Amino acid sequence: MPELPDLEYILPRLREPLVGKQLEKIEIFEPVVYRNLTGLQDWNPELVTSVFRRGPFLVLELEQTHLVIHPMLAGRFAFNGKKKAATAIRFAFSDFYLDFIDDKKMGKVYRARKEQLDQIPGYKKQGVDLLSKEFTEEYFRKQAAKYRKQARVFLMDQSILSAIGNAYADEILFEAMIHPKTRMNQLTEEQILGLYRAIGIVLRESIRTIEEQKPELDQKYREHVKVRNRKDQPCPRCGSRIRRANVLGYDSFFCPTCQPDGGRGFVDWSSLEKRDGGS
Template sequence: MPELPEVEALRAFLDAHLVGKEIARVLPVAISVLKTYDPPLGTVEGAEVTAVGRHGKYLDLTTTGTAGDLHLLIHLARTGWLRWQDPLPSGPPKPGRGPLALRAALTGGDGFDLTEFGTTKRLSVHLVHDPHEVPGVARLGPDPLAEDFGPEEFAALLAGERRQIKGALRDQRLIAGIGNAYSDEILHAARMSPFKPTGNLTPEETAALYAAMRATLREAVERSRGLAAGKLKSEKKSGLRVHGRTGAPCPVCGDTVREVSFSDSSLQYCPTCQTGGRTLADRRLSRLLK
């Protein structure tokens, strides 16, 4: 799933390639992709893209046209991606069983496709007057890289939580933009078990977790800076230390990276770095092995 660093890199890429250009047409190909109907999607035809923003994992394309300012909000969900094309293929896209979900064509002949693989279709596009009309945006917590989100604000958020830290980091209502992959990376950097209760964090541990969160996300954003959209997925995979690396040696201590499987996802961690050498049990079967 694209998370904050990849979405931020996409935002920067689109800011360089879209702003100042005119939209010729936006064509939904998958019936499930468009989540709004008023204003109609055709309203943005002839409008100029004037800004590209980000809200957590949402991309926000601001357009200015005869209807005033409108926002095209894109959430890539678990298996979605944005593919820039210059030029776009000639002829209209054909609906079918392929991954193409939406095509946005510019008057200059270039544009982008939104694709989504798999049978579970969650990629979403909203056209709204205000981004906060989208429920997922309205519910977002603070951006973890925002200048005004300091260690005190982070500690205050966690103070009222009574759950495992892995789940807290992934909750978009608490902190926006962190998903399964970077929560694993943050906890590895903080040398903390993913199942540690937030209520058990000491002030020193909370400060260390905040520092690990900011450093991990900033490093990932810097690695992605300037890359073309098509190279971001491979860069993310190559930059991860524990997530998706089950069975590989930990780059810090050399221990074997382990995995905990759930019904629809998994997490990875290093026992030496994070759990005092203890192995975490498969959560489908039991809790922490003691």
């Protein structure tokens, strides 16, 4: 999915061309991607008044309604592109258009009135924004203290920490040198602080790198990742071979040397998964 650094890159690139422009119409090519909560059947041209991000949602605020885009796994954007098989929705302005493209058709575009935003699944429940002042060490410690599941599951819990997905969860654990299966209640005070700091370091460095690389809007830039999808490649810190493990149904990549299991026996992955399942 586009994760927080990807969304931070996309956001100003939507905001700049869209704000102050009139959205003339929307064309829906994939009805499964569109949810209209307003009851309004027709589209009346509306001015885009602002574009903002709430966790993984990108929101176009219009004069009367909001368009809330949840890109999920594969949603992406392109200006004035040729219509592709995966083009789900086209936002047409007077002299250009923006396409929302979704190869997996798992993303959603909601049309909602302001008072209906809380009806959008996951919108209200978002955890703290990791780039905001509210993401304090105190908040992090408090949330970590009540959590029993694995560190990787914690990082991806959108109701606590907003907009970290598979890629950056792996990168953050690598930075913090924590094994992805370590349970939150097994972390030392020092490790919890390290994990908190790693979130800031990885996200900010990634945002900077993506900004420098300037990928096309519909390309997800991931060249800079150190462990994600790098199975059997050498760890950039110690040279050990990166491994892949399954953590509650998700592939996780880590360095077995930098991120030791602390002698808890996370060695036999297959038997561990059975024992560990669903917890």
